[in-house]
Structure formats: C-alpha cells, structure tokens
Amino acid sequence: MSENIFEVENLSLHYLGRFGDKTHAVTDVSFNMKQGEILGIAGESGCGKSTLVSGLMGMCIPPLYPTSGDVRVRGESLMNRTVEDIRSNVLAQKVSMIPQGAFNALNPVRKIKDIAADVIAAHQKPGSSMKASEIYERLRSRFDLFGMDTDRVLNSFPIQLTAGERQRSVIGISTLLNPQMVIADEPTSALDVSTQKEVIKMIFDLLDKGIFSTMIFITHELPLLYHVADNIAIMYAGEIVEKGTAEQVVKDPRHPYTKALMGAMLSSEKSQRTRKPVAIEGAPPSLAKKIVGCRFAERCSFARPECKKNTQNIRMVGDREVRCEYAQ
Amino acid sequence: MVKLLKNLLKSPMFVIGVSIFLITLAIAFLGPVFYDVDTNARDIVAGPYAPSSAEHILGTDHLGRDYMSLLISGLRSSLYVGFVAGIIATTLGVFIGLFGGFRGGWVDEVLNMGTNLFIVIPSFVILVLISSAVKDGRSLTLIGLIIGLTTWSWSARAVRAQASSLRSRDHIALARINGASSFTIVIKHVLPYLLSYVFMVFIMQISSGILSEASISMIGLGPLDSTSLGIILNQAKDNGALSDGIWIAFLPATLIITLTVFALYLVNTSMEGVFNPRLRK
Ligand SMILES: Nc1ncnc2c1ncn2[C@@H]1O[C@H](COP(=O)(O)OP(=O)(O)OP(=O)(O)O)[C@@H](O)[C@H]1O
Ligand SMILES: [Mg+2]
Numbered sequence: 001m002s003e004n005i006f007e008v009e010n011l012s013l014h015y016l017g018r019f020g021d022k023t024h025a026v027t028d029v030s031f032n033m034k035q036g037e038i039l040g041i042a043g044e045s046g047c048g049k050s051t052l053v054s055g056l057m058g059m060c061i062p063p064l065y066p067t068s069g070d071v072r073v074r075g076e077s078l079m080n081r082t083v084e085d086i087r088s089n090v091l092a093q094k095v096s097m098i099p100q101g102a103f104n105a106l107n108p109v110r111k112i113k114d115i116a117a118d119v120i121a122a123h124q125k126p127g128s129s130m131k132a133s134e135i136y137e138r139l140r141s142r143f144d145l146f147g148m149d150t151d152r153v154l155n156s157f158p159i160q161l162t163a164g165e166r167q168r169s170v171i172g173i174s175t176l177l178n179p180q181m182v183i184a185d186e187p188t189s190a191l192d193v194s195t196q197k198e199v200i201k202m203i204f205d206l207l208d209k210g211i212f213s214t215m216i217f218i219t220h221e222l223p224l225l226y227h228v229a230d231n232i233a234i235m236y237a238g239e240i241v242e243k244g245t246a247e248q249v250v251k252d253p254r255h256p257y258t259k260a261l262m263g264a265m266l267s268s269e270k271s272q273r274t275r276k277p278v279a280i281e282g283a284p285p286s287l288a289k290k291i292v293g294c295r296f297a298e299r300c301s302f303a304r305p306e307c308k309k310n311t312q313n314i315r316m317v318g319d320r321e322v323r324c325e326y327a328q
Numbered sequence: 329m330v331k332l333l334k335n336l337l338k339s340p341m342f343v344i345g346v347s348i349f350l351i352t353l354a355i356a357f358l359g360p361v362f363y364d365v366d367t368n369a370r371d372i373v374a375g376p377y378a379p380s381s382a383e384h385i386l387g388t389d390h391l392g393r394d395y396m397s398l399l400i401s402g403l404r405s406s407l408y409v410g411f412v413a414g415i416i417a418t419t420l421g422v423f424i425g426l427f428g429g430f431r432g433g434w435v436d437e438v439l440n441m442g443t444n445l446f447i448v449i450p451s452f453v454i455l456v457l458i459s460s461a462v463k464d465g466r467s468l469t470l471i472g473l474i475i476g477l478t479t480w481s482w483s484a485r486a487v488r489a490q491a492s493s494l495r496s497r498d499h500i501a502l503a504r505i506n507g508a509s510s511f512t513i514v515i516k517h518v519l520p521y522l523l524s525y526v527f528m529v530f531i532m533q534i535s536s537g538i539l540s541e542a543s544i545s546m547i548g549l550g551p552l553d554s555t556s557l558g559i560i561l562n563q564a565k566d567n568g569a570l571s572d573g574i575w576i577a578f579l580p581a582t583l584i585i586t587l588t589v590f591a592l593y594l595v596n597t598s599m600e601g602v603f604n605p606r607l608r609k
Contacts, residue, residue, distance in 0.1 A: 062433025091507035
C-alpha cells in the first residue's frame with residue numbers, strides 16, 4: 001500500500017455569525033487519498049462542498065473557522081496556521097483549486113500573462129527574481145500543452161477570449177506550480193455542454209501529462225463523477241453519508257440518501273430509462289441549529305422512529321463507508 | 329485612462345466645474361503676483377470702508393485693510409484648509425474602509441461600528457468643542473487637521489461598501505487561492521477599481537472641508553494665525569455689515585465660497601456619471 005498523500009481527519013468547520021451564532025457547514029469529514037487518486041464529492045446545493053474545499057486548503061478566513069479535526073498534505077498539517085503561512089507555503093504549490101465559475105475569475109483589466117506571472121511572483125523565494133522574458137517562456141511552454149493559440153491567449157485580456165479559453169487559462173494558472181493536490185469545485189457548472197466536455201477533456205489531458213495527479217472533483221452531476229472519479233463521497237447537510245468506489249456508490253448505493261439521489265437522477269442507463277426521476281421530498285435541516293439524530297431522517301423513506309434520536313456515525317458496510325446504522 | 333478623460337471632457341458640467349475651480353486656484357496662487365497681497369492681514373492701508381480706488385480695487389474693510397488682499401489671502405487659507413482636511417479625511421477613510429471592507433469578519437465589524445459612530449455624532453459639534461478647547465495655537469493647519477479627523481467617516485463608508493463588494497469577486501478569489509498576498513490583492517485587484525471612487529471622495533472632502541472651515545470661522549472659532557473667507561464673514565457679521573447694508577463686506581466672500589464648492593460639486597457629479605457605468609458592471 002502506498003502512502004496517503006492527503007489525509008482529512010474528523011474535520012468540522014463553522015461560520016461564525018454576526019451575533020455569535022454558528023453555522024456548522026461541515027461536520028466530521030474524514031477521508032484519505034493516495035497519489036493518483038481522483039475523489040469525486042457530490043451533494044446538493046448548500047450541503048457544504050465549497051466550505052469543505054476552503055478547509056481542505058487551510059483557508060479558514062473569517063467568518064469561517066475550524067471547529068476541530070485536521071487536514072494533512074504528505075503529513076504536513078494545514079490547520080491552525082496563519083493565513084500568511086498558508087498563502088506563501090501551501091496555496092498553488094501544495095494544494096491548488098480550480099474555482100466555481102472559473103471563467104469569470106480573471107481580472108478584466110489584466111492580461112492573462114500578467115495574471116499568471118503574478119502567481120509565479122507570489123511564490124518566488126526572496127531575492128531570486130525571474131526576468132519577465134523567463135517567466136513568459138515558462139508560461140508559454142505550459143500553455144502550449146493546452147492546445148490553444150498560446151501567444152494570442154497570453155497577450156489577451158479576458159474579455160477577448162471565449163469562455164472555454166478563459167476556463168482553460170484559469171486551470172492553467174491554477175496548476176502552474178505543479179500542485180500535489182488539485183481541487184476542482186464545480187469547474188464546469190456554469191458552462192454550456194460542449195465547453196464542459198472540452199474542459200473535462202483538458203483536465204484529464206493534464207492528468208495524463210502528469211501536470212497533476214491527485215484531484216478532488218466536486219460537482220452535483222453524478223453521471224459525470226461516475227466516469228471521472230475513482231472514489232465518490234456523497235455529502236448531505238455537512239456530513240459525508242457514503243463513500244466508496246464510483247462503481248459502488250453509483251451502481252449499488254447503500255445509504256438511503258444516496259439511493260434517493262440515484263433515483264432522483266435521470267439515469268443514462270437503458271435499463272433504468274423507464275424509471276421517472278423522483279425528487280426527494282422536503283429540505284435538508286438548517287445547519288445553524290443543533291441537529292439531533294440522523295440528518296436525513298426527516299426525508300428518509302426508510303426512517304424508523306429511533307433515527308430522529310440517534311446520531312449516526314460512519315461505519316463500514318462491506319468495504320465502503322456508510323453513515324446509517326441500518327444500511328445493509 | 330485617456331478614454332475616460334475624453335468622456336469627462338464631453339460633459340459640460342465637468343468642464344464648467346473644473347474651469348471654475350482652476351480659476352479659484354489661479355487666483356489663490358497667482359493673485360499675490362499681480363496684486364499687493366498682505367497675507368498677514370495686518371496692514372492698515374486707508375480709512376475704514378474706503379471706497380474702491382485704483383490702488384485698492386474693492387476698497388477697505390472696517391479696519392481699513394485692503395479688501396481685495398483680504399479676499400485673496402482668505403481664499404488661499406480656505407483652499408489650504410480644504411486640501412489639508414481632504415487629504416487627511418480621504419487617507420483615513422480609504423485606509424479604514426479598505427481595510428475593513430476587504431478583511432471582513434470582526435475587524436470590519438469593529439471598524440464599521442466606529443465609522444457609523446462618527447457618522448451619527450455630528451462632526452460639527454466635535455469641531456466646535458475641539459476648536460473652543462484649543463485657545464492657543466489654533467492655527468489654520470490645526471483647523472484643517474481637526475476637520476479631517478472628524479469628517480473621514482463618509483469616505484470610509486463609501487470605500488468600505490465598494491471594497492466589500494469587490495472582496496467576493498471571482499477574480500479576487502482566484503488571486504487569493506493562488507497565494508497572492510493581501511497587499512498584492514489590494515494593490516492590483518482592488519485599488520484599480522476604487523481609484524475613481526477615491527478621487528471623487530477626495531473632491532467631496534475638500535469641499536466639505538472648505539464649508540466646515542467657513543462655518544467654524546463664522547461663529548468665531550476659526551484659525552487665529554491667518555485670515556480666511558470664514559473669518560472675513562465673521563468680522564463682517566460682528567461689525568454689523570449686514571444691518572448697515574455694507575454688502576461689499578460679505579457678498580464677495582460668500583460668493584467665492586459658494587462658487588468653489590459648487591465647482592467641486594459639479595466635478596464630482598459629472599465624474600459619477602462617467603464612472604458609475606463602469607462601477608456597476
Ligand atoms: N459566509 C457564510 N456565512 C454563513 N454561512 C455560510 C457562508 N457561506 C456559506 N454558508 C452556509 O454554509 C452552508 C454550506 O455552503 P456551501 O457554499 O459550502 O455549499 P455548497 O455545497 O458549495 O453549495 P453549492 O452547490 O450551491 O455551491 C450553507 O448552508 C450556507 O448557507
Ligand atoms: Mg459551492
């Protein structure tokens with residue numbers, strides 16, 4: 001067994017409100033990742049995916065605070081470090097992120113090459129300044145891998161590029177320093193279908209080329225995850241409710257929420273095409289209140305009376321993890 | 329930048345405002361070159377209320393001082409106070425607003441509370457209290473300083489609103505997750521968006537500085553080391569120029585204050601018209 005490169009241990013995060021109220025957006029999340037693994041995380045809107053990402057990068061910026069737990073990159077903890085330390089020693093180098101709505105993420109008044117050069121400059125060791133031409137060459141050789149008209153793209157302002165080009169530029173910028181871990185937070189959610197495909201293709205191209213190898217891919221499109229991820233974790237109301245291989249989670253879900261999610265999804269499988277998508281009744285519980293018992297109990301069609309009282313812990317069902325004591 | 333200036337120059341309000349303001353600046357700076365200006369306002373050159381003559385274009389005041397000379401040095405003082413107050417209030421406001429708005433969290437919360445406190449405490453009352461407390465050495469610079477220190481809150485509020493809306497922009501998030509320092513982010517990604525705003529705030533602060541000085545001097549709490557437009561008005565009031573109908577004692581000074589402030593207002597409003605479509609985007 002190879003060593004874990006990314007370890008998350010009982011991570012809980014909360015937002016501190018104006019009046020001291022807390023929103024527990026992420027609760028007790030644990031998982032490990034090995035070199036080369038692609039982990040998909042799925043869950044409905046507001047379940048805490050983006051919050052988890054901030055925690056995974058060690059970027060707990062007010063009002064977000066770590067409650068407990070640890071995140072380690074190759075054994076190095078990212079918790080309880082200063083923002084400045086995380087900024088100069090972790091971001092872009094160890095953990096990098098492709099943000100949600102990435103095609104809007106470029107400063108409209110700066111050229112692509114300047115935005116990219118900023119990233120290199122931000123991580124240069126003091127005293128070792130690179131010449132502008134050196135930086136440009138480095139950018140060129142990297143952007144050449146993206147199958148774009150490199151010189152034109154680098155010398156353009158964001159507005160002069162297509163959505164796909166902008167998206168690729170953002171990915172190129174975010175992976176410029178060969179981070180060990182790349183987190184993609186719904187990188188395709190705001191794009192049209194053909195651009196989505198292109199972007200996914202590019203991400204996998206970069207994986208093939210070894211520019212980065214370990215990735216967390218977040219989306220609410222499960223079919224996409226099935227094709228892309230090795231393992232999938234399903235989040236509900238801040239918790240991971242099920243985690244297993246892509247095959248296990250999608251083809252043979254065990255947690256009632258995952259089951260309902262698969263049912264709610266219009267499957268591309270022929271055998272299931274006749275089944276109508278069923279929306280899950282109700283809404284997830286508010287994360288601002290203390291939740292007693294299973295978080296999914298209110299909406300669960302298999303719920304028993306005890307479910308509303310007993311807090312559920314992750315347990316092994318076969319070789320996968322499920323947060324439900326009755327799951328088989 | 330050039331395009332922006334072109335757009336501004338297309339606005340008649342802007343052109344008129346800038347022209348008037350430049351004229352007041354020219355009078356203040358070049359006046360002493362062409363006219364015998366006594367900046368200490370002590371020289372008695374003729375009898376009280378002497379009529380206008382070739383030597384003293386606007387005649388003299390109740391003490392027999394050259395009125396034109398008083399007006400020019402008064403304008404110089406007023407503009408000086410305006411700039412001192414404007415620079416202090418803008419710097420303070422921009423710094424506090426940027427820091428709070430960009431940082432967010434409790435830092436922002438505390439700074440915002442302080443800002444709102446300064447907004448609700450009538451700054452003129454503080455101004456009066458401080459001015460009357462400082463009996464000795466109430467100089468022009470000190471008055472400007474006090475005005476600046478009591479009126480920064482509006483700029484802080486305006487800048488904070490802008491900065492905190494920028495904070496959640498995607499491109500700032502990208503810079504941040506790629507490890508740009510807060511300083512870099514503020515310099516490269518926030519300030520460029522705020523520059524036009526800061527400039528507008530500065531102009532407003534100058535004009536409110538000029539007005540505050542006029543008000544505080546009018547009630548007799550102005551600078552003791554020099555004359556100013558407000559002091560001219562104060563002396564006119566104290567000597568009953570108004571009831572005696574000696575309009576020359578108060579009308580020109582009032583007119584100059586009004587014109588200067590109006591010019592700044594025109595500049596500010598026209599700039600808002602040109603800049604805002606960009607800010608709203
Ligand atoms: N700044 C904040 N202050 C307080 N609560 C917040 C803040 N940001 C997010 N939350 C809350 O935290 C929870 C998780 O939000 P998060 O953005 O992580 O969800 P998400 O799974 O990424 O959703 P989406 O799929 O819409 O991106 C939500 O209930 C949200 O209301
Ligand atoms: Mg999100």
